[in-house]
Amino acid sequence: MSAEVTIAEVERVAELANLELAAEEAVRMQRDLNAILGYVDQLRQIDTSQVEPMAQVGELFVANQADGRGESLRADVLRPSLQRADVMDSAPETDGAFFKTPKVIER
Amino acid sequence: MSAQESVGPLRQKPQSIRKLRASIAERSQRAIDIAEGYYARIERFNPQINAYLALTRDQAMEQAAAIDAQAAKGDPLPLLAGIPIGVKDVLAMRGVPTTAGSRILEKYRPPYDATAVTRLRNAGAVLLGKLNCDEFAMGSSNENSAYGPVRNPVDLDRVPGGSSGGSAASVAADLAVATLGTDTGGSIRQPASFCGVVGVLPTYGRVSRYGLIAFASSLDRVGPFAASVQDAAEVLHVLAGHDSLDATSATQPVGDYVAAASQDVKGMRIGIPEEYFGEGLDPEVRAAVEAGIDALRAQGCEIRHIRLKHTQYAIPVYYLVATAEASANLARFDGVRFGYRSTSATNLSSMYKLSREEGFGAEVKRRILLGTYALSAGYYDAYYRKAQQVRRILAEEFCQAFGEVDAIVTPTAPTAAFRIGEKSDDPMAMYLADIYTVTASLAGICGLSVPCGTTTAGLPVGLQVLGPHFGESAIFRVAAAVERTAKSE
Numbered sequence: 001m002s003a004e005v006t007i008a009e010v011e012r013v014a015e016l017a018n019l020e021l022a023a024e025e026a027v028r029m030q031r032d033l034n035a036i037l038g039y040v041d042q043l044r045q046i047d048t049s050q051v052e053p054m055a056q057v058g059e060l061f062v063a064n065q066a067d068g069r070g071e072s073l074r075a076d077v078l079r080p081s082l083q084r085a086d087v088m089d090s091a092p093e094t095d096g097a098f099f100k101t102p103k104v105i106e107r
Numbered sequence: 108m109s110a111q112e113s114v115g116p117l118r119q120k121p122q123s124i125r126k127l128r129a130s131i132a133e134r135s136q137r138a139i140d141i142a143e144g145y146y147a148r149i150e151r152f153n154p155q156i157n158a159y160l161a162l163t164r165d166q167a168m169e170q171a172a173a174i175d176a177q178a179a180k181g182d183p184l185p186l187l188a189g190i191p192i193g194v195k196d197v198l199a200m201r202g203v204p205t206t207a208g209s210r211i212l213e214k215y216r217p218p219y220d221a222t223a224v225t226r227l228r229n230a231g232a233v234l235l236g237k238l239n240c241d242e243f244a245m246g247s248s249n250e251n252s253a254y255g256p257v258r259n260p261v262d263l264d265r266v267p268g269g270s271s272g273g274s275a276a277s278v279a280a281d282l283a284v285a286t287l288g289t290d291t292g293g294s295i296r297q298p299a300s301f302c303g304v305v306g307v308l309p310t311y312g313r314v315s316r317y318g319l320i321a322f323a324s325s326l327d328r329v330g331p332f333a334a335s336v337q338d339a340a341e342v343l344h345v346l347a348g349h350d351s352l353d354a355t356s357a358t359q360p361v362g363d364y365v366a367a368a369s370q371d372v373k374g375m376r377i378g379i380p381e382e383y384f385g386e387g388l389d390p391e392v393r394a395a396v397e398a399g400i401d402a403l404r405a406q407g408c409e410i411r412h413i414r415l416k417h418t419q420y421a422i423p424v425y426y427l428v429a430t431a432e433a434s435a436n437l438a439r440f441d442g443v444r445f446g447y448r449s450t451s452a453t454n455l456s457s458m459y460k461l462s463r464e465e466g467f468g469a470e471v472k473r474r475i476l477l478g479t480y481a482l483s484a485g486y487y488d489a490y491y492r493k494a495q496q497v498r499r500i501l502a503e504e505f506c507q508a509f510g511e512v513d514a515i516v517t518p519t520a521p522t523a524a525f526r527i528g529e530k531s532d533d534p535m536a537m538y539l540a541d542i543y544t545v546t547a548s549l550a551g552i553c554g555l556s557v558p559c560g561t562t563t564a565g566l567p568v569g570l571q572v573l574g575p576h577f578g579e580s581a582i583f584r585v586a587a588a589v590e591r592t593a594k595s596e
Binding site (some may be wrong): 005009010013014017018019020021027028030032033035036037039040041042043044046048051052053054055056057058060061073076082083086087089090091092093099100101102103104106 | 121192215216217218219311312325351354355357419420422423424426427434438441442443444445447448450453454455457458459460461462463466471472473475476477479480483490492493495496497498499500502503506516534535536549550551576577
């Protein structure tokens with residue numbers, strides 16, 4: 001867990017996150033990630049073998065809500081949603097009906 | 108200009124919401140004149156503070172005129188009628204620039220209002236504009252904004268805290284009567300402490316997150332800043348309540364926070380956790396907080412020393428949980444549906460990468476990388492799952508403590524406001540500025556920061572009051588008692 005993160009790993013993670021780091025940026029990120037992960041390592045001191053992970057604090061107090069996981073779901077009924085034109089106004093490139101992107105598949 | 112010269116006109120306490128509302132209702136002041144007065148102050152002082160990123164003058168004046176018309180007819184006025192309020196730029200406002208402090212959203216204008224914004228509008232508030240913050244609310248100093256740092260009105264060479272720096276600074280400089288901020292690890296409470304105002308972290312689920320640009324969804328909260336405990340209670344009363352547009356919104360009844368803010372504290376049991384007064388706490392901050400605790404004792408509180416033994420693990424847990432959630436939430440910024448798209452891309456994959464690379468700042472990339480790493484195959488159990496397990500331990504520790512005490516009092520931050528540039532090159536040092544605030548974020552409990560004194564350099568010190576889930580009334584009671592003493596000194 002405390003093994004040093006290598007530049008290759010930084011690049012692999014950047015690839016997963018769809019980030020393209022400049023060379024000097026990758027070096028800096030490697031340094032920062034190692035500092036943060038080194039600090040985070042102290043969690044190993046705690047025995048959590050009998051502890052369930054907690055994803056939502058609602059788990060602690062919303063036994064009265066339907067699913068008991070801290071979420072309440074609304075009824076599945078049709079309601080008006082945002083207007084397509086309003087949404088498309090924010091798109092970098094659109095033909096009015098669809099979002100346009102550069103080519104997905106190279107032939 | 109030196110900080111000293113500017114402190115006089117910059118620092119100003121707004122009139123109270125109660126007084127403003129009464130004066131508008133009895134027509135001794137017009138809402139439009141109040142709004143004009145605020146825009147005049149913003150025009151004069153914002154260039155120094157950089158709190159506002161966008162002004163919504165037309166909408167604001169229209170709302171103010173409507174309130175004046177209601178007052179002229181003698182109609183009863185809504186709770187925040189004519190009150191000038193600013194909104195942190197991570198909350199959506201229909202048709203208004205909403206940047207989240209990021210280049211990637213520079214030109215974005217949302218097609219809808221956040222629920223918190225809708226509630227303010229419906230309560231008659233006059234929304235002045237959008238407030239600067241750290242990019243995607245990631246930061247503790249407001250230095251991570253793509254639109255430049257916010258400066259602390261108390262001392263322009265110092266940070267206002269973050270990420271809701273603009274929200275705190277604008278209340279401190281009376282560029283708004285109240286503001287909306289958001290808090291994921293301390294982003295309301297810490298800047299409130301640094302700027303000498305009141306900032307409230309409501310219980311998770313108390314205020315809807317609909318329309319809040321997500322950073323870490325299991326931690327993000329929306330809450331008010333104001334110049335007094337009473338004003339903060341007035342605004343939270345309007346914001347709080349169930350919203351079917353947020354699946355984590357709570358159905359619990361909303362308390363009478365305004366009444367709580369004027370109730371006495373006699374007999375309340377206040378917990379003082381040893382772990383929040385250890386190494387790293389500035390002695391002047393400690394002294395101011397201890398004076399606040401003495402004031403509570405003098406007003407009839409029972410002070411109990413308690414232990415919260417896992418406190419030291421909160422920062423590591425926070426930076427794993429928050430970054431993991433952020434890496435997933437920020438995947439939506441891909442240059443397809445909204446936001447910035449790089450013009451130099453040749454195919455879909457390079458469009459994603461270049462848009463994100465050019466659009467995001469360094470801290471945002473750092474957190475996306477850390478979160479992606481913590482979630483990636485081979486590390487998930489060691490980091491993310493482990494953090495979620497320790498998160499439960501931390502939350503349960505608070506639940507246990509609240510079986511014995513009604514509220515917990517701590518410093519809000521280990522130091523007063525630090526200098527601009529002081530920590531900006533060292534992410535770990537910056538993260539430790541959140542050491543006393545991330546615990547409540549992880550546990551989902553409510554909290555607030557209330558001014559309790561100043562350092563010898565004149566910098567404000569905040570006292571943090573933590574309460575159990577949906578215990579907002581209790582923390583308003585305690586905060587009002589601290590405020591009464593701090594004021595009379």
